[in-house]
Amino acid sequence: MKSSAKKVELASVDDLFSTEESRADAGREKVVEIPLSELHSFKGHPFKVKDDDAMMETADSIRQYGVLVPAIARPDPEGGYDLVAGHRRHRASELAEKETMPVIVRDLDDDAATIIMVDSNLQRESLLPSERAFAYKMKLEAMKRQAGRPSKNSAQLGRNFEGKESREILAEQVGQSRNQISRYIRLTELIPELLNMVDEKKIALNPAYETGRVYDADLE
Structure with missing residues (x-):
């Protein structure tokens, strides 16, 4: 008489001796x-x-x-x-x-x-103005791309679902005002000699900002 018992799928040895914690650990960094x-x-x-x-x-x-x-x-x-x-x-x-x-x-x-x-x-704690300037610019551009917006936009279009501009969000994250973020980013337009003078504290941030002021609507 044939057995009516259903075929049982046997677990592997690893499965038998692994725990939920060890399986979760396998997926961790x-x-x-x-x-x-x-x-x-x-x-x-x-x-x-x-x-x-x-x-x-x-x-x-x-x-x-x-x-x-x-x-x-x-x-x-x-x-x-x-x-x-x-x-x-x-x-x-x-x-x-x-x-x-x-x-x-x-x-x-x-x-x-x-x-x-x-x-x-x-x-x-100690960052040069040039380091902060290029860092802000790189992060702002990355944030805008992550949000799915074109690289060139008006301020009205460059907003997230909460109605905030990427620059506003960045300002909140780094503890700066939106205008200060703009001033730093404009430093990236300075010629290297002037930027070095800012780093060496031979020129203050605001005068350097005025010296290198450029139209940057694509970053608004």
């Missing part, structure tokens, strides 16, 4: 050690990485304790990885004669990567 030579600087990175006293202190710390906060990178289609956050740690690791550094690898498009790159550096 992982920190991996990546060779320094495979980490490339982010295109258009506006923040200067200098071998100054602060950098030497960071290198000494990494030499002794390693990199305590992982960098963030994304795969580069041409090989290696684009470094999104952690340029100073990367340079300090080189000075400390390390071969690898801990990195979180994420799949990011250009705009998402730009915003993370800018946000991770804007928290620094």
